[in-house]
Amino acid sequence: MLDSIHIKNAFCILPDQRTGRLCETEVDLFISNGRIQTIGKTAPPVEPEQVIDARGLHVLPGVVDTQVHFREPGMTQKEDLETGSRAALLGGVTGFFEMPNTKPPTTTRELFNQKLAAAQGRCFTDYAFFIGGAHENINELSELEQMPYCSGVKIFVGSSTGSLLVDDDASIEKILRSGKRRVIFHSEDEMILRQRQNIVNTSKDVRQHHIWRNVESAVSSTVRILNLARKTGRPVHILHVTTSEEMDLLAQAKDIATCEVLPQHLTLSAPECYERLGTLAQQNPPIREKSHQDRLWKAIQDGTVDIIGSDHAPHTLEEKRREYPNTPSGVPGVQTLLPIMLNHVHHGRLSIFRLVELLCEAPRKVFGLNYTGRIEVGAKANLTIVDLKTPRTIENKWIESRCGWTPFDGMKVIGWPIHVILGGKWALRDGEIKHPPMGQPMEFLT
Numbered sequence: 200m201l202d203s204i205h206i207k208n209a210f211c212i213l214p215d216q217r218t219g220r221l222c223e224t225e226v227d228l229f230i231s232n233g234r235i236q237t238i239g240k241t242a243p244p245v246e247p248e249q250v251i252d253a254r255g256l257h258v259l260p261g262v263v264d265t266q267v268h269f270r271e272p273g274m275t276q277k278e279d280l281e282t283g284s285r286a287a288l289l290g291g292v293t294g295f296f297e298m299p300n301t302k303p304p305t306t307t308r309e310l311f312n313q314k315l316a317a318a319q320g321r322c323f324t325d326y327a328f329f330i331g332g333a334h335e336n337i338n339e340l341s342e343l344e345q346m347p348y349c350s351g352v353k354i355f356v357g358s359s360t361g362s363l364l365v366d367d368d369a370s371i372e373k374i375l376r377s378g379k380r381r382v383i384f385h386s387e388d389e390m391i392l393r394q395r396q397n398i399v400n401t402s403k404d405v406r407q408h409h410i411w412r413n414v415e416s417a418v419s420s421t422v423r424i425l426n427l428a429r430k431t432g433r434p435v436h437i438l439h440v441t442t443s444e445e446m447d448l449l450a451q452a453k454d455i456a457t458c459e460v461l462p463q464h465l466t467l468s469a470p471e472c473y474e475r476l477g478t479l480a481q482q483n484p485p486i487r488e489k490s491h492q493d494r495l496w497k498a499i500q501d502g503t504v505d506i507i508g509s510d511h512a513p514h515t516l517e518e519k520r521r522e523y524p525n526t527p528s529g530v531p532g533v534q535t536l537l538p539i540m541l542n543h544v545h546h547g548r549l550s551i552f553r554l555v556e557l558l559c560e561a562p563r564k565v566f567g568l569n570y571t572g573r574i575e576v577g578a579k580a581n582l583t584i585v586d587l588k589t590p591r592t593i594e595n596k597w598i599e600s601r602c603g604w605t606p607f608d609g610m611k612v613i614g615w616p617i618h619v620i621l622g623g624k625w626a627l628r629d630g631e632i633k634h635p636p637m638g639q640p641m642e643f644l645t
């Protein structure tokens with residue numbers, strides 16, 4: 200039997216057979232031919248090739264990071280598909296959705312197919328790619344979003360790394376009227392950002408990053424997107440929400456909008472992060488004060504937040520050491536997404552069940568990924584096996600991303616990825632990659 204694995208004695212997070220709600224159960228899993236074949240305390244139907252004694256560990260469905268920037272093509276001094284996906288696997292991630300703000304930006308069928316071709320045989324996890332919405336491709340987006348392995352259309356309403364930008368209502372409305380899948384937005388108001396840029400041009404002080412990119416710049420943009428979503432009836436997804444005010448709006452817009460928050464915004468806060476980390480904490484939208492962070496946590500608990508992604512946005516230390524504001528915005532995060540969130544589970548900020556909803560099940564719910572993110576018989580055997588109890592320290596030397604640093608260097612956490620099963624094969628063993636890249640492109644239902 201091909202690559203059969205028996206995972207014994209683990210606590211699995213899976214749906215209760217009666218209620219369908221997630222529960223923790225000590226069961227064994229038998230995996231073969233890339234799928235979960237049996238769940239229970241029964242002997243495997245055939246002699247397994249490999250046995251994992253996972254006593255004391257927890258088995259989660261495979262974690263999917265739905266927002267990463269792997270910089271290929273054009274910025275491979277920061278990252279590429281191979282280094283980025285290696286980092287993902289070490290962090291317990293089994294799949295990623297990659298963003299289109301590469302050089303050139305991914306805005307045509309040809310460039311999209313080139314990315315797919317570049318990914319083949321080089322990715323350590325499964326993968327899918329967003330297509331960028333731009334003025335030049337508005338009329339083709341309804342076809343482009345249907346390409347196999349495309350996770351949807353991404354629009355930058357405020358400019359960040361790269362040249363992608365669609366900031367006028369007429370063009371955004373046109374995009375929303377062509378096509379049917381959920382459109383995802385980087386939501387910051389470009390006009391407000393330009394008007395206020397002199398604040399940081401004059402002071403050159405990164406502690407003012409969140410004062411320049413103020414609450415109004417985020418709220419005004421999200422209000423515009425929600426209004427256009429309602430006007431056109433098109434579902435939207437707001438990435439990396441940072442303000443209390445946006446969460447209040449999004450809580451009332453569940454019929455039309457889903458949203459994401461990042462571990463950075465849930466863990467670091469201003470002004471402390473800028474004082475301690477300088478430009479290593481600089482990202483867009485910015486890390487804000489504790490009062491906003493508290494509101495994000497409330498939104499995690501009350502169900503307003505649909506998904507947690509990392510927004511892995513690596514830049515080299517050399518680039519980050521320039522004088523602010525000539526420094527690029529963005530911080531790496533694909534490898535620390537799960538350890539940081541497991542640490543929050545340990546400290547009681549969210550349950551392990553809510554974590555599974557946000558990191559494993561949500562990609563299906565929000566983007567129509569053809570992967571349930573649930574441990575059930577017949578499901579694709581992508582599994583993330585974690586230790587919830589042993590203390591570890593996140594260190595730069597553990598980071599596999601080409602940029603080689605993390606804003607969480609030195610942070611003590613409890614909760615760590617130990618093994619990963621990818622397509623029924625043992626991809627990460629005791630925290631080490633023992634297998635050449637075997638990631639596959641991921642399909643969508645819509």
Ligand code: DOR
Nearest residue numbers: 359360482483512528529
């Ligand atoms: O700070 C950021 N940097 N935010 C984004 O959304 C994009 C990113 C990047 O690509 O560097």
